[in-house]
Amino acid sequence: EVLLAQSGAEVKKPGDSLRISCQVSGYNFGNYWISWVRQMPGKGLEWVGRIDPADSYTNYSPPFRAHVTITDDKSINTVYLQWSSLKASDSAMYYCARHQWRSPFDSWGPGTLVTVSS
Amino acid sequence: DIQMTQSPSSLSASVGDRVTITCRASQSISTFLNWYQQKPGKAPKLLIYGASSLQSGVPTRFSGSGSGTDFTLTISGLQPEDFATYFCQQSYITPPFTFGPGTKVDIK
Numbered sequence: 613e614v615l616l617a618q619s620g621a622e623v624k625k626p627g628d629s630l631r632i633s634c635q636v637s638g639y640n641f642g643n644y645w646i647s648w649v650r651q652m653p654g655k656g657l658e659w660v661g662r663i664d665p666a667d668s669y670t671n672y673s674p675p676f677r678a679h680v681t682i683t684d685d686k687s688i689n690t691v692y693l694q695w696s697s698l699k700a701s702d703s704a705m706y707y708c709a710r711h712q713w714r715s716p717f718d719s720w721g722p723g724t725l726v727t728v729s730s
Numbered sequence: 731d732i733q734m735t736q737s738p739s740s741l742s743a744s745v746g747d748r749v750t751i752t753c754r755a756s757q758s759i760s761t762f763l764n765w766y767q768q769k770p771g772k773a774p775k776l777l778i779y780g781a782s783s784l785q786s787g788v789p790t791r792f793s794g795s796g797s798g799t800d801f802t803l804t805i806s807g808l809q810p811e812d813f814a815t816y817f818c819q820q821s822y823i824t825p826p827f828t829f830g831p832g833t834k835v836d837i838k
Contacts, residue, residue, distance in 0.1 A: 647827060657819075657832075658829070659827045673825065674826075709774075711827075714762055716764035716776050716780075716819070717819070
């Protein structure tokens with residue numbers, strides 16, 4: 613069974629750093645890309661960026677490129693989304709999802725809620 | 731970047747109704763169009779990929795059609811568990827993997 617398990621909810625202050633995780637199981641980690649998708653409260657789905665675990669190559673959506681970093685740890689089949697300095701506007705649910713080139717996001721994690729408030 | 735639009739943004743329907751949601755791409759995406767269902771507090775779930783292929787386990791009352799720039803998702807015989815928000819997504823010219831703004835289906 614394919615599973616994407618995400619780390620728990622986080623409450624942080626503006627300026628804090630944060631790393632959230634997505635640990636996958638049930639398939640070969642290197643065979644699928646992992647994307648991160650943001651959903652702000654009551655809003656739609658926004659693609660943040662993706663990583664190819666086969667070579668750790670990343671792409672980012674322009675609005676997020678300068679603000680987040682996606683990395684992976686192949687030894688534990690885990691992908692990370694991290695911020696070095698959070699803003700209140702980063703408050704959202706973040707989902708990880710697996711996919712391949714030109715393919716749909718066929719499995720999703722349950723989401724990690726990030727709350728940034730002073 | 732390719733822009734995705736959906737219409738309507740919301741609709742009210744009754745159990746048993748036939749519901750059609752439209753998605754339009756700003757340029758041709760062939761049939762690289764996917765549909766997702768999201769219920770409150772839950773992650774999105776893949777329903778349709780490649781414009782018309784039903785994801786395994788998805789009820790056959792869901793169907794998709796279209797190619798190029800215009801696509802539709804049809805629910806034939808709306809069930810209580812179908813009240814949710816539906817998103818389209820293009821996977822043809824990426825990145826970015828663009829989603830439509832969503833269509834909320836609620837109970838009339």
